[in-house]
Amino acid sequence: xxxxxxxxxxxxxxxxxxxxxxxxxxxxxxxxxxxxxxxxxxxxxxxxxxxxxxxxxxxxxxxxxxxxxxxxxxxxxxxxxxxxxxxxxxxxxxxxxxxxxxxxxxxxxxxxxxxxxxxxxxxxxxxxxxxxxxxxxxxxxxxxxxxxxxxxxxxxx
Numbered sequence: 001x002x003x004x005x006x007x008x009x010x011x012x013x014x015x016x017x018x019x020x021x022x023x024x025x026x027x028x029x030x031x032x033x034x035x036x037x038x039x040x041x042x043x044x045x046x047x048x049x050x051x052x053x054x055x056x057x058x059x060x061x062x063x064x065x066x067x068x069x070x071x072x073x074x075x076x077x078x079x080x081x082x083x084x085x086x087x088x089x090x091x092x093x094x095x096x097x098x099x100x101x102x103x104x105x106x107x108x109x110x111x112x113x114x115x116x117x118x119x120x121x122x123x124x125x126x127x128x129x130x131x132x133x134x135x136x137x138x139x140x141x142x143x144x145x146x147x148x149x150x151x152x153x154x155x156x157x
Contacts, residue, residue: 001100001101001102001114001119003098003099003100003119003153004098004099005096005097005098005099005155006096006097006098006099006152007094007095007096007097007157008092008094008095008096008097008152009094010091010092010093010094011076011091011092011094012076012077012078012079012080012089012090012091012092013050013052013072013074013075013076013077013089013090013091013092014041014074014075014077014080014083014084014087014088014089014090015034015050015052015072015073015074015075015087015088015090016030016033016034016072016073016074016086016087016088017030017070017071017072017073017088017090018030018070018071019068019069019070019071020068020069020071021065021066021067021068021069022065022066022067023065023066024066026071027051027071027073030071030072030073031051031073033073034073034074034087035073037084037087038075040084040087041075041077041082041084041087042077042081042082043077043078043079043081043082044075044076044077044078045075045076045077045078046075046076047137047138048075048076048135048136048137049073049074049075049135049136049140050072050073050074050075050076050092050133050134050135050136051071051072051073051133051134051136052071052072052074052090052092052131052132052133052134053069053070053071053072053131053132053133054069054070054072054131055069055129055131055132056068056069057129060116060127072090072131072133074090077089092131092133093130095128095130095154095157096128096154096155096156096157097152097153097154097155098115098119098123098125098152098153098155099150099151099152099153100115100150100151100153101148101150102148102149102150102151103146103147103148104145104147105143105144105145105147106140106142106143106147106149107143111151112151115151115153120153123155125155125156126155126156127153127154127155127156128154128155128156129154130154131154132151132152132153132154133152134149134150134151134152135149135150135152136149137149137150
């Protein structure tokens with residue numbers, strides 16, 4: 001799998017977030033709270049959804065499934081003028097990303113193992129300290145082996 005290298009422009013996201021770890025995964029709970037309320041967000045740019053991770057700077061130095069990070073369920077909005085109650089705004093700053101087109105079950109983490117243990121070390125790129133995210137478009141189907149999504153990994157330019 002060869003990723004596209006893309007320079008992302010800054011995006012305005014609105015959604016919900018929580019602290020979690022891989023050992024205590026709260027992704028399902030977060031999306032079950034957010035999904036029924038997406039219609040409240042005005043000025044959406046597209047129907048795409050963003051599953052975003054904000055990792056602490058030292059997160060990837062030594063893997064620990066109990067290390068915590070911030071997880072977001074969000075959509076892109078034209079601005080922050082109308083953020084619904086109990087939701088937050090997030091500015092996703094631009095930069096270079098390696099974008100992987102993934103087809104498969106979203107609960108299968110082997111793609112991430114391959115990206116970080118094989119692709120990244122062999123790529124000549126290094127990981128940047130910016131959010132990682134997945135774009136869940138019209139072909140995304142939760143827990144379906146035919147589901148499609150884009151995995152965006154921040155790299156230094």
